[in-house]
Amino acid sequence: MKHVSSRDNALFKHLKALTGSTHQRRKAGQSVLDGVHLADAYLAALGQPVSCVVSERHLDHPEVAALLARIDEQRVVVLADALFAQITGVVNGIDLMLVIDTPAGHLPARIDTDCIVLDGVQDAGNVGSILRSAAAAGIQHAFLGTGCAFAWSTKTLRAAMGANFHLNIVEHCTVEMLAPRLAVPLLATSSHADAALFDTDLRGPVGWVVGNEGAGVSAQWMALVQRTVGIPQPGGLESLNVAAATAVCLFEAVRQRRG
CATH class of the missing domain: 3.30.1330.30 (Ribosomal protein L30/S12)
Structure with a gap:
């Protein structure tokens, strides 16, 4: 030593x-x-x-x-x-x-499994929590766009609790880089959703686009989203924290696939 x-x-x-x-x-x-x-x-x-x-x-x-x-x-x-x-x-x-x-993520030629796309999620604690939920839900790929908190910062690592080591994390991703490779439907949460999350068929692979804490999903990514879903909130609050909302979505897919 x-x-x-x-x-x-x-x-x-x-x-x-x-x-x-x-x-x-x-x-x-x-x-x-x-x-x-x-x-x-x-x-x-x-x-x-x-x-x-x-x-x-x-x-x-x-x-x-x-x-x-x-x-x-x-x-x-x-x-x-x-x-x-x-x-x-x-x-x-x-x-x-x-x-x-620092593990170097790789950008697959074709993305046909579950993935998450983080679009300007700025808080390191939120990024870490999202990565933790993604790894726990069996997601393989996490693509972080420009403006996201660093996936390997001290705060992100602490919030992720080891999830970084079980995900293919690719940073500085752009729409131009990812869009031609995505072979799964893209979904995003929205207050003006097409359908409720719990009424949406999530039994096949999907990509979840997770937007900025304040501005939500950017127009550039929203143009590629096939469907927006809403999370019922009978308590009447305006919205969920982005990490909490992502966890609800990921584990609704897990629930639907259990059978």
Whole structure:
């Protein structure tokens, strides 16, 4: 194991840059998974990280020891407690994080399975929650358009709870890139819907277009949507949160397919 105790150490400077800046993570092509849960989920799904960073005080913690037993020892970096405190965003957690090469999504030549298209969803918590619901519902592909929150930001990863590792996530998608490849009907929620969600046949593969929190689905994407659906809201509130609405839609499809 490597032991780092100086703030002038090049590895520590790299870690501080990664944890402090989305721009640096994009530039380096690396992401940071802060905490035992995300680390465990990554190891189970995708294998070895670039490095595993742990504080001196938690090196012998039982949960840390169990994770370190699954990681090549030469990939482990032990940081002085004061240094680890400068790079973690987790309060009162276990001091462990993984540095990973950010998985590169691929754009299939033909998309004929369930997918979601995020059209300008700006809140990282919403993006993470949508990815979590999508992975839980068995969705394979998540296509994020320009203006969406970064799928590998700390906040998105925390909200997604490991879902990123089970999805093909492609960022910076445009209508021009996706439209010729889509071989599934596109649906979107709308307050002026063609039909109620629960009356819509969702037994076959579909693509869900998820719009911006305030503006909804853009006109460019709405022109390609074959059908809009509404979610009945007997409580009378104006609308659902975008992540909650997406979850309702995805799991209505799951319900219809159970038989």
